[in-house]
Amino acid sequence: MNIPNNVKELILKRKEKFVNDKNLQLIGKPGYSSPDEHILPDALTSLVLHKNVLLKGPTGAGKTKLAESLSAEVGQPMHSINCSVDLDAEALLGFKTLVEKEGNTTIQFVEGPVIQAMKNGHLLYIDEINMAKPETLPILNGVLDYRRTITNPFTGEVIKAAEGFTVIAAINEGYVGTVPLNEALKNRFIVIDVPYIQGSILEGVLKSQSSLSDGDLIKSFVQLSEDLVTQVRNGQIPEEAASVRALIDTCDLAVFMPPMRAIQRGIIDKVEDEREKAAIRNIAETIFG
Template sequence: MNSLIEQEQQLRVNSSHEEVAKKLIQQGGYVSPNPFIWEDVLVSIVLKKPVLLKGPSGSGKTKLAQTVSHFFQQPMQSVNCSVDLDAESLLGFKTIISKSGETVIEFVEGPVIQAMKKGHILYIDEINMARPETLPILHSVLDHRRMLTNPFTNEVIHAHDNFTVISAINEGYVGTSPMNEALKNRFVSFSIPYLNGEQLKMVMQDTYPSASMQLVDVMLNIGNDLKNQVINGLLSDEAASVRSLLDAIALAEHIPVKRAVQYAIAEKLDDKIERRLVMELVDTWVR
């Protein structure tokens, strides 16, 4: 683990924020919208602190987790939460198999146990979509004990030294519920905002190098307008999704910009007034 600390410290000493951003973009990784998020998440992970990423859809939470996995060359086990998530989905399940001509019961390990034993990253996406009564089984995994008693086998599992937990939530979305305080207090929490300005421009250019500078500039202006309207409360968070904006650029290389934005951004919004507002913003930049 000392080698991980040395890597992180070397990153801070030898690289400016802009240099780190360019390097991560070139590698297809997460780009931090401020000089601190990326480095501070790395420090938290090195210190074995479970990390909670809070932010709107499309802000890059999953990309951040994937980039951490790449940075530490550490495989990632993923859990996608929903109201149907149960202990078996997290820990594993018993099944009947035939072995050497005999029928035996075998336990198939789930993502939590695999990550704990192998020293992988456990990524829990949309953790606030799970039923509150499902997640207390992870309390001992997430605190200083870093252990778990498997209720299906009674095996006591102590986490590998490199075991890491990263969770993500979209706050205030339909189907979500407030996190239990006992669970929330086990995490170090980071708010992940949308990219903007020069960093967003770099991502656009790197993702679609064939896109013209005129198209990139138009999409950047549209993206900034959408973000401002989200801040003003006139548009839903997903209207400013970087993921959707990149989808729009991909389409706009082959079809008119207005239609590209309509398909990639506006049509995803449930509210008719919001869809109309998005297209009105586009009209200010596209003639």
């Protein structure tokens, strides 16, 4: 990975800051690979310059793995939020609860991932940020811009983020259930396009991250992935059918069952439309028989 020396120095400083952090179990695992050799170093550079990073790409392209690899590279714990239409302020910031202590009942505020990350100077990963309702996200405006500040509506506390706090977010544009990301919000990020992993890079990922060791079978699964990606780009099958995550699961299953049955369980049965299922099955049968 080609990283400028001045960026390496900033990475080392971050690692030193968190070496004794009590939340080291929150550090992500490395392993992201990409056909674009600049993605990881560019994302790292943005991160150590305290820029928020928005990872944009199709489902299963490895955005979460990239976020985990960034956490691992800088040795910085990362708190995560999975967005949905039900996401509210409590899921982001925390909630009040009753606590019994020494025979007395008191109200205690349990801090959510945003406040935990801010107070500790950790990373905050917001997955599928464009799945959240548009009226929910403005809560984060002050968190994401130069102020790095939020007033907790549940306690009145004004929280200023500790040094090192940075946000990584991910979006799947055009995916069912998503909404266009507000331009003012998008403007608070450095945007990095994350493409599908293919060819020899995908082969390496399958060898290192799945249980399958049969080299010929792995090459066949790489071919399957390439054919599925082509069909996704042609609009014939949904993005999740070409997910690297689903492919790794399928390779694991193929250690213990015939490949076609593994593909059925790991990929085909995740798709709802019968025509799309048939298209995936036909592609798989041309490769695996």
